[in-house]
Amino acid sequence: MDLNEAIRQAKLGNALAQKHLYEQYKVSLFVVCLRYGRDRSEAEDILQEGFINIFKSLPQYTGEGAVGHWMRKVMVNAALQYLRKWKREWHYLDSEDYETAFQTNEEVFQKLGLEELTRLIQQLPMGYRVVFNLYVIEGYAHKEIAELLGVSINTSKTQLFKAKAALRKQLGQQSLT
Amino acid sequence: MSNRKSKDKLEALFGNLFNEEAAINKMDGWNQPSDEIWDQIHAELHPKQNKNRLVVFLPWMAVAASSLLLIGCFQFYQLNTTNSSQLSYQQNKKEQVIDLLQSHFGGGSGKEEKINHPLNSNAGRLIAYQQSETEKDVSPLGESPLTNTQLDTERSTEISINNKLHQPVAALTMMYNPILTQEKKVFIQPPITPITKNKSSFYLGANYTPSWKESGVIQFEEADNIAGKEYTSTTISGGLTFGVQLQKGWILESGLQYRHSKKSTIYTGGIPYEQITENPTSEVGKEYVSTLPLGSTTGSLAADLLLTKNPTAVTDHDEELDLSVTLSHSVKMVDIPILAKKRWAVGSLGLSVKAGILNRFILQNKVAMPEVIAQDQSYEVTSTILQKDTPPQKTTTYSGHLVAGVGLDYALLPRLSLYVEPTFTRSLQPTKNLELASVYTSGKMVDVGVRYDLR
Known part of the structure; x- marks a missing residue:
């Protein structure tokens, strides 16, 4: 399936097109999640929430800029949202030297x-x-x-x-x- | 995003490597998410397609099963009523047939008679077989003047006639048991249906459950700082039951129960002071953010706690900050139980055990904001219920529960009895899956009520 066609179909809620986009971008976006999460489990949680946000807000994607960059931005926001929600530890190093x-x-x-x-x-x-x-x-x-x-x-x-x-x-x- | 002019080596290394498409997309295994992730995304995006059909239809199946049971009970009731009237009617007929036979068979031997019986309007005929003395000890298989059709015992009614009264009239019992006896029998064929006194009976009941204590079982996958919990629960319940008493003390029962529960749950626990650290999102003081899973009748909730403290305050890092969180809510629900019971009677007393399924429909679930109190007055605590996990104000959430219990009843009158039934329920599936916990709902109740037997 052509990328533009997949985006168009995914905007309409076509599950096959959504799967196609997921398969296309899951690795690069999972690496983003791995960087924000503490471990693999957290990264998978972020990936899941991020992709749900991506598909829900896909109709707002106007085609301006690469879809991969747009997805990554949504994924980063999902990661920040996840960390704000579930995490408790925010640390500073005491040492100033x-x-x-x-x-x-x-x-x-x-x-x-x-x-x-x-x-x-x-x-x-x-x-x-x-x-x-x-x-x-x-x-x-x-x-x-x-x-x-x-x-x-x-x-x-x-x-x-x-x-x-x-x-x-x-x-x-x-x-x- | 802005362009930055200067980057040190470390920034350049990380920045370049993590933006290099080829390196990122290299299939190394470590950068592959689990296969289940897509399934979960798909389930979230297309809930209708992924809902288990059984789960979707379960509430309707429960209602249908209860309706069928109710209809079945009425059928039993009607059948019993009809059988009683049929019995008395056929007793009359029997006597009239005997009179008829007495007048018709004065004596003679070995002949078949067909009589138009005026009392058998549907059948139109009565067959009697008069047996000779010589046939007494001979198996008449093949000799019977009655055909298989005529000997259709399913549709025949057998009338025994006393020897003394009807000496000349012999009888055949049936084709497959053709032992000839002195007993005189007449087959009236076809149409009078077999009459067997059915011992099943139907009853209606009303019950009331004053209160019971309910607890949520939370299975944590990992320890949480706030683990202690204490429940206070007040529940009022009432409803109707109906059931059918089958053979050998077995009972099928269903009903409709309305319950209104008010519940207050107090969670207590401590947070080590050292975990209350500065948050880069705040520059005014120390903060602690925690998500707290809270069990409830209808599932569970989660609350975000935020602790703030003046940065100049001194804390003892060897101790914990004690917290108590009180969550209150009220729930209105309707229960439709489907139960099997086994009952033993001892005089006017009855003992029973029961087990089955309870179908619970939540009509309304109102949740109050949690009250959080920190023992250390230098801390301020604010709490919010997470929007995602807050149940709607009105819902028709369904949950299936296992029910088990025992019962004691006492017959005040022949048809009226009082009963007490301590009962235990537990949800079949987690009523809610939280990030850290699966919540099952269990309950204890003591039903008291009256039953009126309609047999």
């Missing part, structure tokens, strides 16, 4: 694959994980993140800073083992 606490060895990251990097992100506390994902991978600016999460720009910056520090810390531990 994290930047100098660990030696950065970014070369090690180059050796890691997508799966390993995803696991590293999953191990971050939720607040760090969300801001890191939004800023580094989704490409949002701190101002946009602040509006999206209802926090100040400084909070967003701090969270990102700490997220990167935590990743470097994990990397340091990995490189030692």
Whole structure:
């Protein structure tokens, strides 16, 4: 089935067309979910809610821009909604001298694959994980993140800073083992 | 999304790799969601197509089964009434036939007579067979003057006549049991239907359930901070029952019960202070957000709790913050039970056990906002019921329950009895599946009532 035809049919509620779109985008969107969830189970919950939102709001998709990007945006919103709803832990690192606490060895990251990097992100506390994902991978600016999460720009910056520090810390531990 | 000018190596690595389509779409297994995900999405998007047909029709099947039982009870009742009048009518006929035979068979041997019987308007004839003395000890198989059709015992009525009165008249019993005796029998054929006194009887009852304690069984998949729960429940119930008493003490019973339940559930528990952490969505103080599953008569609810505290307040991290959450709601429902009972009678007393299915239809479910009290006064607690899990104000939710119980009855009058029946119910399926819990509903009740026997 042609992609445009699948979108048109899916807008009308055609289950086969919806399945076609799901099969087409499930992997790339699941990777997005894996980055926001703490584990595979949470990621699958997010994926499920995200796809339901996608198909329910598909009639609002005007065809402007790639459908994949539009879906990813809806999926990210679904992830944020999920985390707001069910999660309790929002952490800050107490330590303020994290930047100098660990030696950065970014070369090690180059050796890691997508799966390993995803696991590293999953191990971050939720607040760090969300801001890191939004800023580094989704490409949002701190101002946009602040509006999206209802926090100040400084909070967003701090969270990102700490997220990167935590990743470097994990990397340091990995490189030692 | 804005374009940013500078990126460090780490940002570039993650940013580039996670936006590289080829790498992401590589079939590695770890990035493949489970097969069931699509099924769940499809079920959510197309609920009508995915609803189990049995579940859809179950309420109607319950109503139909109860109606059939009610109709069946009336049929039994009518049949019994008819049989009684038929018995007396045929007794009269029997006597008249005997008179007729006495006048017709004065003596003689070995001949068949066909008589037009004026009392048998449908049949129009009466057959009597007079047996000779020599045939007494001989099996008359094949010799019987009556054909199979004539010996259709399903449609024949047998009348025994005392030897003394009707010495010349011999009888055949039936083709397959042709032992000849001195007993004199006459077959009147065809049409008088066999009359067997049916012992089944029909009864109507009214019952009232003053109150019972009900509890929700919550099976947590993982521990929750707030686990303790305490119920207080007040329920008023009343309705009608009808049933049919079959042979050997077996009873089928159904009915219609209206129940109104008011319930208050208090959840108590503690949250370690150290879990109450700052939330990046708030810059005014510490926050704790928790989703609390709450069992209820009709299923379950979930409430979001939000704790806030002045950031300057000092807390002892070795202790927990005690919370009590009170949730109140009232439920109106209609129950249609379908029960099988076994009863043993000892004089005027009866003992019974029962089991069956209870079909429950929720008419209305009103939920009050939860009241949350934190023992530490430096905390403020606000709570909201999650919209997704809040039952609508009015619904016709159906749930099937298993019913089991025992009963004691006492006959005040020959047809009127009082009864008491402690009963236990439990839902067959979870009445609600929460994120962390499957909720089954169980109940205990003591029905008291009266029954009037219509036999």
